[in-house]
Amino acid sequence: MGHICNGTRLYQDALNHIYKTDVVVIDFQEYNSDEATMISVVYALLNAMSDVLGIDINDISGCLKGVYNQQKAAVDYAIVLFDTVAGGAGHVRRLLNETVLKNVIAAACDRMKGCSCDTSCYNCLRSYYNQHWHEQLDRHKAYKFLTEYIGEISKVGLTNVERTHKIRLLNDGLPTKTKD
Ligand SMILES: [Zn+2]
Numbered sequence: 536m537g538h539i540c541n542g543t544r545l546y547q548d549a550l551n552h553i554y555k556t557d558v559v560v561i562d563f564q565e566y567n568s569d570e571a572t573m574i575s576v577v578y579a580l581l582n583a584m585s586d587v588l589g590i591d592i593n594d595i596s597g598c599l600k601g602v603y604n605q606q607k608a609a610v611d612y613a614i615v616l617f618d619t620v621a622g623g624a625g626h627v628r629r630l631l632n633e634t635v636l637k638n639v640i641a642a643a644c645d646r647m648k649g650c651s652c653d654t655s656c657y658n659c660l661r662s663y664y665n666q667h668w669h670e671q672l673d674r675h676k677a678y679k680f681l682t683e684y685i686g687e688i689s690k691v692g693l694t695n696v697e698r699t700h701k702i703r704l705l706n707d708g709l710p711t712k713t714k715d
Pocket of ligand 1: 650651652653655656658659660674
């Protein structure tokens, strides 16, 4: 019934759709770090949010937003966390409360410090959904980075950050998120 395909060129493509949801961008500003550290921080925060706020881990997700910094000749990463539910469920929005954010960061540090694996495992950072990053995930890097922010968090809204070690937390109306 079939026939021989005469196609000679293969194209790599991606399917996606656009939906509106709640998005929070956490910009660590001057204290940025490398990709492996920052993606480890993303998953440390997501797991901690799930624990602290009682959110199903599948209802939230995150990624990095990289912007090339010409002065530093390096990429600056901001952390983007979003609700996976179309329309937003208000989960990531709760991070705009300073106390909630502090508790989430503290819980993330506890979890990173408390594990006994070498770099990452299914108890601390890994999941089925982040397999792509498994080799890079490192609880020690996430812990080292996040401990810098314990007790130093200050929500500064949309204004400029005056000190290092401050987090710029934006609920900056990224209206849509493209999902793979
Ligand atoms: Zn582990």
